Amino acid sequence: MPSASRIRRHLVGYALVLPSMALFAVFFIYPVLHTLYLSFFTWNLIEDPVYDGLGRYSKLLDDEVFREVLLNTLIYSLATVTLTMLGGLALAVLLNRKGRIFAVLQGAIFTSYIVSWVGVSLLWVWMLDPQYGLVNLVLRWIGVGAVDWLGDPDIALWTLVGVTVWKTIGYDMIIYMAGLQSIPDDLYEAASIDGASAWQQFVYITLPQLGPTTLFLLVTSMIMTFQGFDVVKVMTQGGPVNSTSIYVYFVYEQAFELFNVGYASAAVMVFFALVLAVTLAQFWMFDRSAQGGA
Amino acid sequence: MRESDVHPTLRAGALALLVLIALVEVTPYLWMVSTSLKSLPEVIAFPPTLLPSEAMWSNYAEVWGSAPFGDYIANSVIIATSIMITQGILACLAGYAFARMEFPGRDAMFYAVIACLMIPPQVRFVSIFLLLDNFDLLDTYAAQILPHSVSALGIFLMRQAFLAVPQEIIDAAKVDGAGTLRIIFQIMLPMAAPTLTAFLLFSFVFHWNDYFWPLVVTLEETVRPLPLGVAMLREQGTGSRWHLIMAGNVILVAPLLVAFVLAQKRIVKAFVFASIK
Structure with a gap:
C-alpha cells in the first residue's frame, strides 16, 4: 500500500498539472470533438440543426468552389514553401558571417517576420495600388507598364505568394543559419585539404548536414501556409472571383458570413486531417532519417 | 564553406545582391512613413515625391481621432x-x-x-x-x-x-x-x-x-x-486616404520595429530557440 507521503506527492503533481489539463480539455479537446459532431448536421444557427450523416462531407467533394479553394491552397502553400526555403538557404549561406554589415543585412531581412500580418498586408496593398502604388510607378517609369497585382484573377494569388515570401523568408534564413552554425568546422577543413571546391563542399557536407533543419522547415512552413488567412482577408477578401480564396478563408466565410455551421465544421475536420497528416509524416521521416543516420 | 574557397568577384557580386534584397525588404517601411506624412494631393501626385514637401504630423492626430x-x-x-x-x-x-x-x-x-x-x-x-x-x-x-x-x-x-x-x-x-x-x-x-x-x-x-x-x-x-x-x-473610407491608413499602420508597426532594432540579437535568438528546441 502506498504511504501517506507518497499519496501526498501524487496529489501535488496533479495540482500542478490540473489547471493546464482543464484548459486543454475545454479549449482544445472539446472543440475538436464538438466540431466533429457538428459536421454531421446541417445548421444555419437560427433553425434547429438537422442530422445529415456524412452529407456535409459529400457536399464538400461536389462543391466546385471548394475544389478551387483546395487548388489555391496547394499552389499558395507549395510555391511559398519552395521559394522561402530555397531563398532562406541561399541567404543563410551568404550571410552566415561575423561583422556589422552582415548583422544589419540579417536584421533588415528578418524584421518583417515579427511584424503583424495586418501591418505587412496594408503596406503591400498600398505599394501595389494600381494607380498610385510605388511598384507600378517604378514599372511605368522603366517602361514595363502597370500591372493589376490584386485585381487580375490570374495574378492575384501569385501576388499573395510574393508578399508571404517577402514576410517570412527571414525566418527560414535564421533557422538555416542556426543549422549551419551547428556543422563542425573540421568537416570543411578536411574537405578543403582534400581539394574539394566550394560547390562540392556545399553539396556533400552542408546539404546533408542540414537535413533535419530542412525537414523541420518543410513541415512548419507547410502548416503555416495552410493556416494562411490574414493576408487574404486584408488584401483581397478571396477575390477576384475566388482566385485567392484559400482554406481558412473559405471556412471563415462559410461559418461567419454564410452561417453554414455544419458545412464549415466538415471543412474544419478535413483541414485538421491534412494538418495531422503533414505532422505525422514529419515524425515518420524523422524516425527513418534517425535510423538511417545511426 | 570557407571564405577563402570563394572567388573575390563572386563575393562582391553576392554582397551587392544581398544589399539589393535588404533594400527590397526595407523600402516598403520607408515608403509607409513617407506616405504617412504627406498631404492628400501629394499622395496621388504624379510624378510622386520621394519625401513630403512638408511633414504633415496632423495626419497622426487625424487618424488617432477617427477611431x-x-x-x-x-x-x-x-x-x-x-x-x-x-x-x-x-x-x-x-x-x-x-x-x-x-x-x-x-x-x-x-x-x-x-x-x-x-x-x-x-x-x-x-x-x-x-x-x-x-x-x-x-x-x-x-x-x-x-x-x-x-x-x-x-x-x-x-x-x-x-x-x-x-x-x-x-x-x-x-x-x-x-x-x-x-x-x-x-x-x-x-x-x-x-x-x-x-x-x-x-x-x-x-x-x-x-x-x-x-x-x-x-x-x-x-x-x-x-x-x-x-x-x-x-x-x-474609399481608397485614396492612404496617408491616414499609413499613419495608422505606423502606429501598429513602429513599436515592433523599434523593439527589434534595440534587441535584434535577443529576439532572433528567442525565435530560433522556440522553434528548434
Whole structure:
C-alpha cells in the first residue's frame, strides 16, 4: 500500500498539472470533438440543426468552389514553401558571417517576420495600388507598364505568394543559419585539404548536414501556409472571383458570413486531417532519417 | 564553406545582391512613413515625391481621432500581457510536474499535451465561438484571453529546461525544507530563465500581432486590439486616404520595429530557440 507521503506527492503533481489539463480539455479537446459532431448536421444557427450523416462531407467533394479553394491552397502553400526555403538557404549561406554589415543585412531581412500580418498586408496593398502604388510607378517609369497585382484573377494569388515570401523568408534564413552554425568546422577543413571546391563542399557536407533543419522547415512552413488567412482577408477578401480564396478563408466565410455551421465544421475536420497528416509524416521521416543516420 | 574557397568577384557580386534584397525588404517601411506624412494631393501626385514637401504630423492626430486608438492599444497590451503571464505560470507549474514529479497517468497526460500542439486555432474557432456565445462571453477580454491561456509549446519547452537541472540542487532545497512552489519559482526558474524569457517573448509577439482570433470573437470597437482596429481603417473610407491608413499602420508597426532594432540579437535568438528546441 502506498504511504501517506507518497499519496501526498501524487496529489501535488496533479495540482500542478490540473489547471493546464482543464484548459486543454475545454479549449482544445472539446472543440475538436464538438466540431466533429457538428459536421454531421446541417445548421444555419437560427433553425434547429438537422442530422445529415456524412452529407456535409459529400457536399464538400461536389462543391466546385471548394475544389478551387483546395487548388489555391496547394499552389499558395507549395510555391511559398519552395521559394522561402530555397531563398532562406541561399541567404543563410551568404550571410552566415561575423561583422556589422552582415548583422544589419540579417536584421533588415528578418524584421518583417515579427511584424503583424495586418501591418505587412496594408503596406503591400498600398505599394501595389494600381494607380498610385510605388511598384507600378517604378514599372511605368522603366517602361514595363502597370500591372493589376490584386485585381487580375490570374495574378492575384501569385501576388499573395510574393508578399508571404517577402514576410517570412527571414525566418527560414535564421533557422538555416542556426543549422549551419551547428556543422563542425573540421568537416570543411578536411574537405578543403582534400581539394574539394566550394560547390562540392556545399553539396556533400552542408546539404546533408542540414537535413533535419530542412525537414523541420518543410513541415512548419507547410502548416503555416495552410493556416494562411490574414493576408487574404486584408488584401483581397478571396477575390477576384475566388482566385485567392484559400482554406481558412473559405471556412471563415462559410461559418461567419454564410452561417453554414455544419458545412464549415466538415471543412474544419478535413483541414485538421491534412494538418495531422503533414505532422505525422514529419515524425515518420524523422524516425527513418534517425535510423538511417545511426 | 570557407571564405577563402570563394572567388573575390563572386563575393562582391553576392554582397551587392544581398544589399539589393535588404533594400527590397526595407523600402516598403520607408515608403509607409513617407506616405504617412504627406498631404492628400501629394499622395496621388504624379510624378510622386520621394519625401513630403512638408511633414504633415496632423495626419497622426487625424487618424488617432477617427477611431478609438487609445482603447485599441490598451486592449492589445491587456490581452497580450495576460496571455503571456498565464501561459508562463502554467508552463512552469506543469513543466515542473512533467519533468520532476511522479504520479500515475503522468506520461499519458504529457502525450495529451503533445497532441494539443497539433490543434491550431483554425481547427478550434468554430466550436469555441459557439461555446463563448453560450456563456455570453463574446466581445469580452475573456473571449480573447481564455482560449489561449495555456500553451502546449510552453509546457514542452519548460519541461525540457527543468529536465536539464541537476537532481542534487532539488534534493538540497528539499533538505532545507523548501516547498514545491519555492523549488519551482526560486530555485528551478533562475536556471531555466533563458528558456522562459524566449518563450514569453515569442508568445507576446504572436498574440500582440494576432488578427484572426479577435476578428472571430469580437464586434465591439471597445474591446478590439490594435491590428483589428488598423485593418478596419481601410474599410471605413474609399481608397485614396492612404496617408491616414499609413499613419495608422505606423502606429501598429513602429513599436515592433523599434523593439527589434534595440534587441535584434535577443529576439532572433528567442525565435530560433522556440522553434528548434
